[in-house]
Amino acid sequence: MQAIEVSHLIKKFGPLTALNDITFSVGEGETFGFLGPNGAGKTTTIRILTGISRPTSGTAIIFGNDIEHDTIAARQTMGIVSENSNVYDDLTAWQNMIFSAELYHVGRKEREKKTNELLMTFGLHERRNDKVHGFSKGMKRRLTLAMGLVNSPRLLFLDEPTSGLDVQSNLIIRDVVTELVSEGVTVFLTTHNIEEANVMCDRVAIINKGNIAAIDAPESLKKTIQSVQSIELSFNHSSIDQLEELRRLPMVNDAHKAGDKFKLYTEDPSEVIDAVMAYAHTHNLKVISITTLGPSLEDVFIRLTGLRRTGGAAHAID
């Protein structure tokens, strides 16, 4: 049985299409990532899969239970960690955990045991009787995660679990997820961090503006991702001919000009830097600035869907 089966999901908010006919499935025990920029539709997907929001059309089935029709059965096995750390500020960490367990019908003995364990794991046990009010952002994030695990879910939804956290909180969260995965828990996570998707996921779907561009193992996507690294540079004086010439340099996939800066796309930045230096030397130019840029999600998406960038906007090439 698949953990998640999504078929032709469409979600409209008035005139805006947040999800445009997406289909995918996640196998049991798999760690599946949704990688996409702001506004891509990641949270909207999670809200539909957890039954908070209803799709305009299409279906979502969680371990054989349709989320719209067998909502309660589908939810019982889920843990949900939302993108905002939605904890109750006026309750203590302990009370937050217990309340969460009660909502999921965890028995008294079990919920106290689980709460102790999880608060320990997330380094919050000493602060268990303090109101969450005074917790730091990272502490609240960890508590949110602990609350999502209190019912020992088979399927865990993580909406941008580590965004905005320091390295240490980040590591705790990644360790916990790795541990869960080894116990067979299915994880659905969203992120806009390519590296994170790479490290944590078995498969990644790249989503933008409600469309899935590709679903693949991160290793395969990495190739595409690497092909859109870029170098940004400027010369002491620039002319429009330079763009064509730079584009013809070896290893440069594409180039464009923005202001006095050139942006060159490549899978091999160091090779291109050498070429640019040589070019500058032969043309008697000085390189004023040069920076390598990692791939931006937008760039990856454009590469995958065959969209081409012109100025700031992107449009399709037929």
Added chain:
Amino acid sequence: MPSIDHKGWTKRLSRELSAAWAIARKDMRIYYLKPNIIVSGILFPLFMFLAFAIGKNAPAGTLIPGLISITLLFSASSIEPVSIPIERRVKTFDRLLSAPISLHSLVAGESLSGFLYSLGIACLPLAVGVIIFSTPIVHVPVLVIAMILTSFCFATLGTLFAAYPTENVGEVMSMLNTVRLPLIFISGVFIPISTMPQIGQKIALISPLTYGNDMIEFAYTGKSLFSPLLDIVVLVIFIMIFQIAANHLYKKFNE
């Protein structure tokens, strides 16, 4: 086998009830002492009442039933219109919306906290009547039932109004006040229904407070416009209507 079905059903029910109770307890911990709830749930009915009582020449003790009625109305309907918009804003409401419980339990759990709050608060005027004015209570059981039903009815009304999908407490409160303020004047609390003009008497029939107040008056004086039995039936119908409407609206506004 029917016995297994039966077992599954009772298990499900007990889970739903305990989740509803957990929601109510959470609200009690967080909201009972919030300043805006104290203002709209306790001070508001008190000042309202004083404004009327001062102008009247009736002995203070006879005003107790009316004071209990409006205290129930205001305190019961003051928790959810505050708590739910706040929880929408900080996104904790999503936890309830995504929990493995039915929407009915969510609505009932929310109402439960308003219900218990108002029963507690209404004990104040009750105690003042008994201790200070020695106001006699003729039918204690009727008073208990009246207070329970009235309180639950208005707690559910509060949850119903809080279904309006806003993160702004003021928005829900002002909508609620356009309904509950007029209720004081058309429900026989200060102006006896029998002395109201024809049209007023008709309008009084659609106010749940009319029936709650009628029953409370009966408990104190032995006299009522309708019979307590009819009051009970009508209040139960109002509760059901509010519960079903709330359930419907929470579903509908859920994007």
